[in-house]
Amino acid sequence: MKWLAVILCLWAVPAFAVDPSEVLDDPVLEERARDISQGLRCPVCQNESIDESNAPISRELRVLLRERLLAGDTDAEVRDYLVARFGEFVLLEPDRSGVNVILWWAAPTLLLLALAIGWAVIRRKPTDRDPSLTEEERAELNRILDS
Amino acid sequence: MFIELAHFALILALVVALAQTVVPMVGAARGWRGWMTFAEPAATSQLILISFSFAVLTWAFVVSDFSVELVYANSHTAKPMLYKISGVWGNHEGSMLLWVLILALFGAFAAWFGSNLPATLRARVLAVQGSISVAFLVFILFTSNPFVRIAVPPLNGRDLNPLLQDPGLAFHPPFLYLGYVGLSMTFSFAVAALIEGRVDAAWGRWVRPWTLAAWMFLTVGIALGSWWAYYELGWGGFWFWDPVENASFMPWLIAAALLHSAIVVEKRETLKSWTILLAILAFGFSLLGAFIVRSGVLTSVHAFANDPERGMLILLILGVYLGGALTLFAARAGVMQSHGAFGTVSRESALVLNNILLAVSAFVVFIGTIWPLVAEMVFGRTLSVGPPFFDAAFTPFMVLLAIALPLGSLLAWKRGKLGRAKGPLVGLVVLSVALALLAYAVYAGRSMVGPAGVALGVWVVGGAVLDLWMRAGRGPVGDRLRRLVRLPRGDWGKTVAHLGMGVTIFGIAAMTAWNVEDIRAVNIGESYDVDNYNVTLTSVDAVKGPNYDSTMAVLTISHNGGTPFILTPEKRFYPVAQMPTTEAAIQNGILRDVYVVIGDPQANGGYAVRVYIKPFANWIWGGAILMSLGGLISLTDRRLRIAVGARKQSTVPAE
Numbered sequence: 001m002k003w004l005a006v007i008l009c010l011w012a013v014p015a016f017a018v019d020p021s022e023v024l025d026d027p028v029l030e031e032r033a034r035d036i037s038q039g040l041r042c043p044v045c046q047n048e049s050i051d052e053s054n055a056p057i058s059r060e061l062r063v064l065l066r067e068r069l070l071a072g073d074t075d076a077e078v079r080d081y082l083v084a085r086f087g088e089f090v091l092l093e094p095d096r097s098g099v100n101v102i103l104w105w106a107a108p109t110l111l112l113l114a115l116a117i118g119w120a121v122i123r124r125k126p127t128d129r130d131p132s133l134t135e136e137e138r139a140e141l142n143r144i145l146d147s
Numbered sequence: 148m149f150i151e152l153a154h155f156a157l158i159l160a161l162v163v164a165l166a167q168t169v170v171p172m173v174g175a176a177r178g179w180r181g182w183m184t185f186a187e188p189a190a191t192s193q194l195i196l197i198s199f200s201f202a203v204l205t206w207a208f209v210v211s212d213f214s215v216e217l218v219y220a221n222s223h224t225a226k227p228m229l230y231k232i233s234g235v236w237g238n239h240e241g242s243m244l245l246w247v248l249i250l251a252l253f254g255a256f257a258a259w260f261g262s263n264l265p266a267t268l269r270a271r272v273l274a275v276q277g278s279i280s281v282a283f284l285v286f287i288l289f290t291s292n293p294f295v296r297i298a299v300p301p302l303n304g305r306d307l308n309p310l311l312q313d314p315g316l317a318f319h320p321p322f323l324y325l326g327y328v329g330l331s332m333t334f335s336f337a338v339a340a341l342i343e344g345r346v347d348a349a350w351g352r353w354v355r356p357w358t359l360a361a362w363m364f365l366t367v368g369i370a371l372g373s374w375w376a377y378y379e380l381g382w383g384g385f386w387f388w389d390p391v392e393n394a395s396f397m398p399w400l401i402a403a404a405l406l407h408s409a410i411v412v413e414k415r416e417t418l419k420s421w422t423i424l425l426a427i428l429a430f431g432f433s434l435l436g437a438f439i440v441r442s443g444v445l446t447s448v449h450a451f452a453n454d455p456e457r458g459m460l461i462l463l464i465l466g467v468y469l470g471g472a473l474t475l476f477a478a479r480a481g482v483m484q485s486h487g488a489f490g491t492v493s494r495e496s497a498l499v500l501n502n503i504l505l506a507v508s509a510f511v512v513f514i515g516t517i518w519p520l521v522a523e524m525v526f527g528r529t530l531s532v533g534p535p536f537f538d539a540a541f542t543p544f545m546v547l548l549a550i551a552l553p554l555g556s557l558l559a560w561k562r563g564k565l566g567r568a569k570g571p572l573v574g575l576v577v578l579s580v581a582l583a584l585l586a587y588a589v590y591a592g593r594s595m596v597g598p599a600g601v602a603l604g605v606w607v608v609g610g611a612v613l614d615l616w617m618r619a620g621r622g623p624v625g626d627r628l629r630r631l632v633r634l635p636r637g638d639w640g641k642t643v644a645h646l647g648m649g650v651t652i653f654g655i656a657a658m659t660a661w662n663v664e665d666i667r668a669v670n671i672g673e674s675y676d677v678d679n680y681n682v683t684l685t686s687v688d689a690v691k692g693p694n695y696d697s698t699m700a701v702l703t704i705s706h707n708g709g710t711p712f713i714l715t716p717e718k719r720f721y722p723v724a725q726m727p728t729t730e731a732a733i734q735n736g737i738l739r740d741v742y743v744v745i746g747d748p749q750a751n752g753g754y755a756v757r758v759y760i761k762p763f764a765n766w767i768w769g770g771a772i773l774m775s776l777g778g779l780i781s782l783t784d785r786r787l788r789i790a791v792g793a794r795k796q797s798t799v800p801a802e
Binding site: 018041049052087090094098099100106111118 | 503530
């Protein structure tokens with residue numbers, strides 16, 4: 001069935017991602033490598049970082065970024081190097097340029113707006129009582145709510 | 148023949164649902180009592196018909212009837228019985244059938260237990276619920292028929308995806324659907340109230356049990372999924388901000404907001420239009436979730452049934468229901484005037500803040516989830532939005548929420564002062580900070596997330612306990628304890644749920660900050676130390692399972708030279724599906740989990756072994772269990788049960 005086939009390619013084998021043979025001897029450099037690889041997306045899998053993914057391409061990318069680190073690149077240079085080759089698709093944290101401004105600032109803006117509206121609602125002079133209720137209905141309602 | 152009967156029953160259910168939509172709605176509009184009461188037998192027979200369909204499909208899976216295409220594609224004779232049954236909903240068609248079954252179940256419950264709702268409201272609620280059934284039954288019958296036969300039945304099936312053959316995942320979808328579909332009930336109540344033209348305190352009280360139930364199931368469903376990901380996917384993560392996870396998280400956040408705002412409607416007759424809007428949006432997000440999971444427009448590890456045509460139909464359902472409800476909402480905004488007045492500092496204001504934070508945080512998840520789609524379609528940028536974005540953009544809202552929670556819950560209605568809670572609260576702040584400093588000292592040099600999580604966790608948990616204690620009134624401790632026991636269940640539910648929230652916050656922060664990881668190639672017989680644990684790879688054996696072959700490692704582990712325990716992580720291979728899986732072995736503990744995974748054989752002999760020490764991992768799910776338990780306790784509150792029959796039937800609105 002098609003969906004089974006799809007799952008087979010989607011769910012990269014959930015075994016091991018980082019293999020002991022890839023690990024750098026320098027623990028500081030290795031730590032940086034892990035940090036970077038957790039922020040890079042496996043190009044052929046679905047929504048997995050290359051740190052988690054077991055796909056061959058992820059392994060190559062992990063090795064490649066470690067080579068760049070050994071060559072003395074900064075973290076940013078390593079990321080730029082990979083983005084130049086695979087596109088910004090590989091960045092799990094989208095940058096803040098261009099239209100991505102909307103992505104990053106939509107929620108803070110909405111929060112401020114919501115707080116302003118909330119404040120207005122709280123300070124609003126209330127209308128007195130529900131005009132749609134008759135006196136008996138209101139008494140009934142109070143009886144129910146007090147039970 | 149039963150398969151054909153089941154298919155026929157499903158068609159009949161569609162007819163019944165159509166009648167359930169039209170007849171009571173007309174009856175309510177015209178005031179014809181007979182037409183209104185039609186809703187109840189209709190809801191009951193709909194449930195009976197769909198149950199029959201579902202039972203037959205389950206039977207086909209149990210006896211491995213491979214003349215049914217769905218069974219052939221998702222089952223195998225060698226599969227354990229539990230997974231034969233869970234295989235019914237481990238695929239698109241079967242899970243849609245489960246969806247409508249639950250839809251009918253909720254409708255029937257509303258019919259059976261809503262006998263004291265005003266007749267017109269009940270008729271309209273059931274009619275709206277029926278119309279949702281119509282949409283999904285049409286969807287199943289025309290695009291996803293589970294009862295398609297194969298002319299020449301194969302000898303054996305193609306097996307269920309091995310990753311789904313797991314007890315955690317067997318029960319994850321039913322709970323999730325109970326939550327998703329439970330929100331259809333609040334939607335029906337909201338739309339019915341809008342048609343009816345009145346939203347009052349009694350409405351707030353009626354809609355709350357349904358919201359509570361849906362939220363509770365959703366909590367359990369999400370927690371099960373996250374727990375499964377933790378022990379099954381083999382790298383010890385518990386949340387990946389995957390589109391499909393987000394799809395379940397958004398309705399959860401909105402339902403949590405709705406839960407709180409419905410209290411305000413009930414107690415204070417204000418925030419009405421907002422509450423109605425939330426009730427509509429909550430189900431809207433449920434439908435959006437269904438769209439995300441089943442259309443494949445967003446790439447996800449969970450991709451389930453990627454079919455654009457089905458996606459379009461769900462999008463159509465989403466558009467019609469959400470658009471229709473929102474239009475109705477705009478047209479009827481006038482009837483939802485608020486009446487209760489409250490001070491700037493009051494429980495009402497605190498709940499407004501709670502709602503703002505929950506709703507905006509749901510929006511963060513929403514925009515992050517759909518942004519790759521928008522960016523590509525509108526702006527031509529192919530990009531990804533992953534965990535780093537959500538961690539950065541979502542977490543602040545939860546931090547604010549946690550800070551505000553104890554303060555808000557201690558405020559009184561109308562005009563609040565912290566009053567006599569002030570002293571204990573200052574003490575609680577000191578305690579939180581002190582414990583955070585202690586954590587900082589113990590885990591020196593580690594991420595600040597840990598101490599921050601400790602402070603927030605202690606603050607929220609302490610706040611919840613303090614809240615309950617203050618409710619017990621004044622006087623000697625003995626009297627207070629006696630009063631504590633007699634407090635309404637709702638108060639206990641609130642405390643337990645808030646406690647759970649604090650526990651989960653702490654668990655997530657602790658596990659994120661203090662996780663220890665060790666990856667290395669290990670030879671058989673080799674021994675090494677990770678943190679305070681001594682690990683020995685004793686042996687690696689080939690083992691045969693019921694429907695898989697396993698490479699099982701035996702690791703002997705001891706803590707600080709104490710009594711050793713044995714963990715047996717496996718790599719399994721499922722020959723039918725031609726798919727390997729990793730089975731992590733975990734020694735669960737209250738303070739930490741020891742989590743080991745066995746990897747591939749290494750070139751120079753030995754095996755890759757990954758060992759994690761995950762501190763306080765179980766607190767994450769423990770907190771989720773407490774949260775849903777809090778919901779359950781609240782649900783048993785006498786006031787809610789009475790509320791089911793609260794408003795008198797005589798209040799039939801004027802035409």
